[in-house]
Amino acid sequence: MTLPERPARYWLMKSEPDECSIDDALAAPGATVPWTGVRNYQARNFMRDEMRIGDGVLFYHSGCPEPGIAGIARVASGVRADPAQFDPASHYYDPKATPDKPRWLLLDVQAIRKTRLVRLAELRAHPALAEMRVLQRGNRLSITPVQEQEWAAILRDCLGGKAAGQSN
DNA sequence: GCCAACGTTGGC
DNA sequence: GCCAACGTTGGC
Numbered sequence: 357m358t359l360p361e362r363p364a365r366y367w368l369m370k371s372e373p374d375e376c377s378i379d380d381a382l383a384a385p386g387a388t389v390p391w392t393g394v395r396n397y398q399a400r401n402f403m404r405d406e407m408r409i410g411d412g413v414l415f416y417h418s419g420c421p422e423p424g425i426a427g428i429a430r431v432a433s434g435v436r437a438d439p440a441q442f443d444p445a446s447h448y449y450d451p452k453a454t455p456d457k458p459r460w461l462l463l464d465v466q467a468i469r470k471t472r473l474v475r476l477a478e479l480r481a482h483p484a485l486a487e488m489r490v491l492q493r494g495n496r497l498s499i500t501p502v503q504e505q506e507w508a509a510i511l512r513d514c515l516g517g518k519a520a521g522q523s524n
Numbered sequence: 525g526c527c528a529a530c531g532t533t534g535g536c
Numbered sequence: 537g538c539c540a541a542c543g544t545t546g547g548c
Binding site: 497 | 545546547
Binding site for chain 1: 528529530531532
């Protein structure tokens with residue numbers, strides 16, 4: 357018996373390009389990277405409870421001179437423990453986490469293609485994106501849901517309407 | 525470097 | 537459970 361089907365959902369995932377840029381992801385084996393370092397419960401819960409293999413991902417560069425959407429990707433695995441939480445040398449070490457009781461999870465993200473940089477100002481100026489979660493005041497979540505119509509508007513109006521989000 | 529905004533921690 | 541203090545995020 358397989359998991360129940362559901363329509364694909366869409367997400368925006370922030371990455372600091374100094375740590376993992378869209379180019380880094382595309383250069384990885386299988387263009388796939390483990391999304392390490394999520395240390396926020398709400399974002400973790402999205403990965404654990406709502407994200408499914410095949411969901412579309414807007415690959416967003418943050419904490420850099422030109423923040424914005426830099427590529428398209430897809431969710432490529434379910435969750436597992438993020439090994440960085442157990443590594444005292446890691447920036448993402450969490451002394452309260454143990455292999456028996458991991459706190460933090462990751463999943464694999466597969467880059468599909470690099471896009472032109474769709475800058476934050478451009479996203480903010482688009483009427484169809486007025487309610488986009490990542491653009492809301494004070495938002496700091498590194499993973500946010502994207503509505504289907506927002507995804508469609510970005511692909512159509514910002515990325516030239518080429519098909520994306522499918523690996524075949 | 526600044527600062528707004530939010531999440532987490534921990535004393536009570 | 538409250539809430540002040542502190543830490544982090546992330547754009548600018």
